[in-house]
Amino acid sequence: SQQGEEDPQALSIQEGENATMNCSYKTSINNLQWYRQNSGRGLVHLILIRSNEREKHSGRLRVTLDTSKKSSSLLITASRAADTASYFCATDRGGSYIPTFGRGTSLIVHP
């Protein structure tokens, strides 16, 4: 069964707005990672948050983790057209360190 699932599947916003994407997972984790993928390209690592962390920042990115709800969110503040991409969360599965991906959120930022 799929470990991480992103929500929404698609998000369309205007430049300057904030974008929030959510990820839910089923089993206990060691860490959760967020990746970005531009169309037809590779996966770019954005941020890793460990199971004992609740919030992490990197530039315009803010990631939260709620292990009691088995969910994470990725917030992109002051979005830019260049942020248009698909965003994936990847979780391991407690006993395994293998990152397992969800289906992703497709973000479109209109200039």
Add this chain to the structure above:
Amino acid sequence: EPEVTQTPSHQVTQMGQEVILRCVPISNHLYFYWYRQILGQKVEFLVSFYNNEISEKSEIFDDQFSVERPDGSNFTLKIRSTKLEDSAMYFCASGRQGATEAFFGQGTRLTVV
């Protein structure tokens, strides 16, 4: 900044042929992975490799697939007899150790005709 490199970027092959996809992981990394992404679908785990052996593999990684680390730098994925449904982007990734960031290459687009 070190990065994972994959070659070729695009490979077209006849059904039934063998293909080898090549990857050069980041040099001080110890964990290596292959994933695939069929067009429009999710990124699927194929296999992980650590200490010169497979550490985990998915149900996708059947007898048609094999991985090798033939020298200190390359990490290869071989598909022995390609099928049409093997057409996908194949991504190599590496990590310093378990439970850390996995860094991905740009992928090889495999087209089986």
